[in-house]
Amino acid sequence: MAELIPNRKIEGSSFKIVKVSQEAFKDSRDIILENYLAGNLILIEKYLPEVDINQFNFPALQTPNYMPDNISSLTNKYKDISHWKIKKAQARTAAQLIHTDKKKAEILLATMHSVEKQVGNLFYQLFQVPITSYSTWRFTRTNHTIYHLDDYNGILLRAFWNLSTCPRVWNIGHNSNDIIKLFGNKVSTFLQESAKQTRGEITTRKFNRYLNTLIQDCERHTIKFDQYDLWLIDSVKVVHQLKAGDKLGLFNYKINEVSKLANTIVERLNYPNYIRSSIENVIKKS
Numbered sequence: 647m648a649e650l651i652p653n654r655k656i657e658g659s660s661f662k663i664v665k666v667s668q669e670a671f672k673d674s675r676d677i678i679l680e681n682y683l684a685g686n687l688i689l690i691e692k693y694l695p696e697v698d699i700n701q702f703n704f705p706a707l708q709t710p711n712y713m714p715d716n717i718s719s720l721t722n723k724y725k726d727i728s729h730w731k732i733k734k735a736q737a738r739t740a741a742q743l744i745h746t747d748k749k750k751a752e753i754l755l756a757t758m759h760s761v762e763k764q765v766g767n768l769f770y771q772l773f774q775v776p777i778t779s780y781s782t783w784r785f786t787r788t789n790h791t792i793y794h795l796d797d798y799n800g801i802l803l804r805a806f807w808n809l810s811t812c813p814r815v816w817n818i819g820h821n822s823n824d825i826i827k828l829f830g831n832k833v834s835t836f837l838q839e840s841a842k843q844t845r846g847e848i849t850t851r852k853f854n855r856y857l858n859t860l861i862q863d864c865e866r867h868t869i870k871f872d873q874y875d876l877w878l879i880d881s882v883k884v885v886h887q888l889k890a891g892d893k894l895g896l897f898n899y900k901i902n903e904v905s906k907l908a909n910t911i912v913e914r915l916n917y918p919n920y921i922r923s924s925i926e927n928v929i930k931k932s
C-alpha cells in the first residue's frame with residue numbers, strides 16, 4: 647500500500663490523490679477523468695496487468711553510472727551509451743541491459759510491450775481516442791530531482807509503475823495553479839516581461855521552468871509508492887520531486903488526433919488553457 651506522509655506546514659495546496667482499484671477503474675471513468683484533468687494524482691495500488699509479473703524480478707542496476715557488461719552487445723542503434731540512455735532506457739535497450747541472453751531479453755521486451763498496451767487501455771477508457779505509446783524503463787537507483795513541473799510542450803498522457811520492492815518516494819503537494827496563486831505578483835511580473843520580449847503566447851517549457859525557480863522553498867508532502875503501484879498524472883500540471891527508487895516503468899501516450907477529443911476535454915487537457923484563469927486572476931490583481 648502506498649503511504650502518504652502529510653506535511654502540516656504546506657501552504658496553498660489544492661492537490662489531491664484519488665485512489666481507485668484496478669477493478670473499479672472502468673466504472674469510475676468520469677471521476678478519474680475529472681481528477682486527471684484537474685491536475686490530481688490517480689493511484690491504483692498493486693496494479694497487476696495480465697503478464698508474467700515475475701519477468702520483472704531482477705535486481706536493479708547498481709548505480710546511475712553503472713555500465714553493464716552487456717552494453718557492448720547492444721545493436722548499433724543503441725550504441726549511444728550516454729548516461730540517460732541507461733537511466734531512462736527505452737524498452738528494447740532496457741531489456742538488453744537486463745539480459746545478455748537474446749531470448750530472455752525478447753521475452754522481457756514482449757512483457758514490457760504488453761504492459762504498455764494494457765496501461766494504454768486505461769487511458770483509452772478515459773479519453774476514448776486512439777493513442778500512440780512509448781515507454782522508458784528506469785532500472786537504476788535514482789538521484790534526487792528538484793521539486794518541479796515537467797517542461798515539455800504539447801500533450802502527453804503519463805503513468806508510472808513501481809516495479810521495485812523498495813518504495814518509490816516522491817514529494818508532492820501542489821499543482822501549477824496552486825503555484826501561480828501562491829506567487830501571483832512574481833508570476834504577473836514575469837509574464838509581462840516575457841510578453842515584451844516574445845510578443846506571443848509563452849510556451850509550457852518557458853513558463854514551467856520559471857515556476858520551478860519559485861517553488862524550491864515550498865513545503866511538500868511525501869508519498870511512498872509500493873511495489874506495483876501505478877499512478878497516472880499530468881506531470882506538466884503536478885509538481886513532483888523524486889527522492890528514492892530503483893525500478894520503474896514510465897508510460898507515455900500521445901493522442902493521435904487531438905481534434906477527435908471533445909472540446910470540453912481538450913480545453914482542460916491543454917496546458918495553456920488549464921492555467922489561463924489563474925493567470926488572468928493574478929494579472930487582474932497586480
Ligand SMILES: [Fe+2]
Nearest residue numbers: 795796881886
Ligand atoms: Fe518530472
